Amino acid sequence: MKKIYEGKAKILFETEKKDILVQRFKDDITAFNGEKKDEIINKGFINREISAIIFTYLKENGIKNHYIQSRGKNEMEVLKLDMIPLEVVVRNIATGSILKRTWIKENTEIKPPIVEFYLKDDSLGDPLINKSHIKAMKILPDETIEKIEENALKTNTLLKKFFMNVNLIIVDMKLEYGFANNEILLGDEISPDTCRIWDIKDKTILDKDRFRKGHKNVLEGYIEILERIK
Numbered sequence: 001m002k003k004i005y006e007g008k009a010k011i012l013f014e015t016e017k018k019d020i021l022v023q024r025f026k027d028d029i030t031a032f033n034g035e036k037k038d039e040i041i042n043k044g045f046i047n048r049e050i051s052a053i054i055f056t057y058l059k060e061n062g063i064k065n066h067y068i069q070s071r072g073k074n075e076m077e078v079l080k081l082d083m084i085p086l087e088v089v090v091r092n093i094a095t096g097s098i099l100k101r102t103w104i105k106e107n108t109e110i111k112p113p114i115v116e117f118y119l120k121d122d123s124l125g126d127p128l129i130n131k132s133h134i135k136a137m138k139i140l141p142d143e144t145i146e147k148i149e150e151n152a153l154k155t156n157t158l159l160k161k162f163f164m165n166v167n168l169i170i171v172d173m174k175l176e177y178g179f180a181n182n183e184i185l186l187g188d189e190i191s192p193d194t195c196r197i198w199d200i201k202d203k204t205i206l207d208k209d210r211f212r213k214g215h216k217n218v219l220e221g222y223i224e225i226l227e228r229i230k
Contacts, residue, residue, distance in 0.1 A: 008034060009047075009193055018080070019180070025051075025074045025189070031212045033125060038211070044074035046222045047191040052076060053229055054159070054190045061158050063151065065186035066178070081178025081187045085139060087118040087126065088148060090156040091172040095196065096209075101128070107203075113156055115149050120176075147184060148177055155186065163197065166228035168206070171196035192222045 001013035001022060008030045013022040025044035030037045048070060055067035066078040091114040094104040104110070117134060118126045131145050140148070152175050163170045173195040176188035188194070192207035199206065205213070206221035215221075 009044075010189065015077070020068065021078050021080045022071070023076050023078050023189075025076075029193070029208065029211050029218070031208065033122070036212070040211075040219050043219060043222060046219070046226055047189060047193055048074050048076055050191045050222070050226050050229065051189040053226075054162070055186075057162055058155060058158060058186065058190075063155050063158065063186055064183065066180070078187070079180050079185065081180050081185055083176065083178040083187060084148075085120040086134070086148075086177070087120055088152045088175045088177065089116040089118065089172060090114070090152050090175065091116070092156070092160065093169070093171040093196075095171060113153065115152055144184070151177070151184065151186070159190075159195075162229070164200070167200040168225065168228060169198045169200050169203075171198055192225055197225055 001015065003011055003013055004021070005012040009026050009028060011024040011026065013024065015022055025048045027039050027041055027044045028037065029040050029043060052067060052070045055065050059065055059067065066081055068077040068079065070076045091098060091110055094106055094108040094110060098104060098114070099106055117129050117131070119129050119133070120126060131142070134140055134145055135142060155175060156170075156173065159170050159173065173190065175186060175190075177184055178187045179185070195207060196205075196209060197207045198204060205215070206225050210218045210221050
């Protein structure tokens with residue numbers, strides 16, 4: 001297969017079908033815009049499994065996405081998307097970077113959830129932007145921005161319920177979107193690399209924050225999530 005893109009956590013390959021790609025999940029893990037790096041064996045497989053389960057659940061509940069099927073150990077077939085250069089972050093509980101930008105106290109439940117937009121540009125440090133910036137840069141028109149925000153909030157509502165059923169809390173999530181046949185689809189991955197997920201009882205961190213905070217057993221948290229949602 002011909003590699004067409006490689007990021008920090010995934011590689012995309014062309015297939016014999018022009019509208020289908022293979023997305024390979026890497027064992028690499030990074031934090032702080034790539035300043036902290038490591039490799040965790042089997043992380044790619046765990047993230048593929050979690051993403052496949054979640055994408056299937058979302059599709060069954062009306063959220064169209066790029067997932068087709070899993071293959072091999074750490075790959076999935078996905079629809080080829082013309083990706084929108086935005087990260088859409090939905091926050092349910094205050095933690096992480098929002099604490100540095102607002103007066104919201106740590107661990108405060110946010111009602112209604114906050115939706116943030118970040119420009120995907122490593123050279124600029126993926127800055128936080130607003131709808132006016134998006135429009136000014138001609139990334140998307142107003143009506144499309146509204147559709148994506150609505151989709152992100154619906155996705156958030158579904159995932160809160162999904163994780164609550166297995167005694168987990170989804171604290172926040174990063175979503176990415178793209179176009180296929182002029183339709184907006186959810187893409188990328190949904191995993192402990194892109195979401196903060198806590199145990200509902202003792203608030204144990206089970207996501208990539210374990211790596212950010214120097215926890216010794218990062219993969220254990222990922223495995224715990226997978227075991228609960230299977």
